[in-house]
Amino acid sequence: MTSPLVVLVGPPGAGKSTIGALLAQRLGTGYRDTDADIERTAGKPIPEIFIDEGEPHFRALERQAVRAAVGEHPGVLSLGGGAVMDDGTRALLKGLPVVFLDVELADAVRRVGLDAPRPLLAVNPRQRWRELMEARRPLYTEVARATVSTGGRTPAEVADAVLKALAPPPARTPDTPQ
Numbered sequence: 001m002t003s004p005l006v007v008l009v010g011p012p013g014a015g016k017s018t019i020g021a022l023l024a025q026r027l028g029t030g031y032r033d034t035d036a037d038i039e040r041t042a043g044k045p046i047p048e049i050f051i052d053e054g055e056p057h058f059r060a061l062e063r064q065a066v067r068a069a070v071g072e073h074p075g076v077l078s079l080g081g082g083a084v085m086d087d088g089t090r091a092l093l094k095g096l097p098v099v100f101l102d103v104e105l106a107d108a109v110r111r112v113g114l115d116a117p118r119p120l121l122a123v124n125p126r127q128r129w130r131e132l133m134e135a136r137r138p139l140y141t142e143v144a145r146a147t148v149s150t151g152g153r154t155p156a157e158v159a160d161a162v163l164k165a166l167a168p169p170p171a172r173t174p175d176t177p178q
Ligand SMILES: Nc1ncnc2c1ncn2[C@@H]1O[C@H](COP(=O)(O)OP(=O)(O)O)[C@@H](O)[C@H]1O
Pocket: 010, 011, 012, 013, 014, 015, 016, 017, 018, 019, 111, 112, 114, 115, 150, 153, 154, 155, 158
């Protein structure tokens, strides 16, 4: 079984999709985003899945998409912000090089306002985002091997910080002071 080189988790607007694509380019490997996989499977954009079939159906598709990608994708994998709410998904991520991209409310709301629609943030985005993050922060922390702050950093700087956070510590040699 093959597994991803890096898995990015974090709330909407943290930059998972942007940084994931950039990291894959840097590493010369493939990029996969479970939101894109879900849209391909469903044959429609995420907001339409929420409207037509509801959030529980979206979460079921998400669970399957994460399982498939974790089991077969050897490159960089970005998850949707809510994927970690599923117990089975969190169990699946155990032991993998998972990085939590952290972001403050103001940055996140500004960023998602510039981007594709997110049904969970369609009404009162600031309050919704704060509530989501409150419930999910412990879950992001639980699955992550490292946390990287994205505030005040360009996507390229965030990608550098992710690589640094995952780099193995230098080997100890007899010359290394203990
Ligand atoms: N470090 C950053 N600085 C400024 N803008 C960013 C940064 N990371 C992502 N963005 C922008 O924020 C928006 C949301 O990014 P996205 O990668 O879709 O986040 P996520 O997948 O975590 O929801 C996009 O318009 C993207 O260009």
